[in-house]
Amino acid sequence: MAEDDPLRTAAAALRAGGVVAYPTEAVYGLGCDPRQAAALARLLALKQRPAERGLILIASEFDQLAPFLAPLDAAREARCAATWPGPVTWAWPAAPDLPAALTGGRGTLAVRVTAHPVAAALCRAFGGALVSTSANPHGSPPARDADAVRTAFGAAFGAALDAVLDGPCGGAVGPTEIRDALTGAVLRAG
Numbered sequence: 001m002a003e004d005d006p007l008r009t010a011a012a013a014l015r016a017g018g019v020v021a022y023p024t025e026a027v028y029g030l031g032c033d034p035r036q037a038a039a040l041a042r043l044l045a046l047k048q049r050p051a052e053r054g055l056i057l058i059a060s061e062f063d064q065l066a067p068f069l070a071p072l073d074a075a076r077e078a079r080c081a082a083t084w085p086g087p088v089t090w091a092w093p094a095a096p097d098l099p100a101a102l103t104g105g106r107g108t109l110a111v112r113v114t115a116h117p118v119a120a121a122l123c124r125a126f127g128g129a130l131v132s133t134s135a136n137p138h139g140s141p142p143a144r145d146a147d148a149v150r151t152a153f154g155a156a157f158g159a160a161l162d163a164v165l166d167g168p169c170g171g172a173v174g175p176t177e178i179r180d181a182l183t184g185a186v187l188r189a190g
Helices: 006-015 037-047 062-068 074-081 117-126 146-152 154-160
Strands: 020-023 028-031 056-059 088-093 108-113 130-134 177-180 186-188
Touching: 006 020, 006 117, 020 117, 020 146, 028 037, 028 146, 037 130, 056 062, 056 117, 062 108, 117 130
Parallel strands: 056 108, 088 177
Antiparallel strands: 020 028, 028 130, 056 130, 088 108, 177 186
């Protein structure tokens, strides 16, 4: 990769505790390293999102999510895996001692193996799962392109976001579907 490669720059920013924006299956996402408390706090403050809402993690492959999750039986795991990569998010039993900022204080963590090529490439370049929440201040419409991300964060853009990856969002018109990994029930329609 070239030194000025945007993907490499964004991955380095994530490793340094930064917050980046990138296209996903439905809308632009804001992401950070889920293992860095300061990065999580910065993302929540930037988005003005209450921590009790919890966050979604995305990955390019299941192995990147596994450290954050409690094991499921083979049948339930296979049901989840059958929808990935793709726009289905699963509320999966969380590994013990995850920060409340990730789980919202619940015993589950929302996770997805993304099918979006840019989001998946960012996870691969970073080397792990990323937080993924819509790129907009809480309560505002989600951004669907890089220019909308820059507009949504206005003058704060330079100091608030460490990178914005350009690219089209996927074809989903609404938020991704969320299902319960234990029961299969739809918690949020996609």
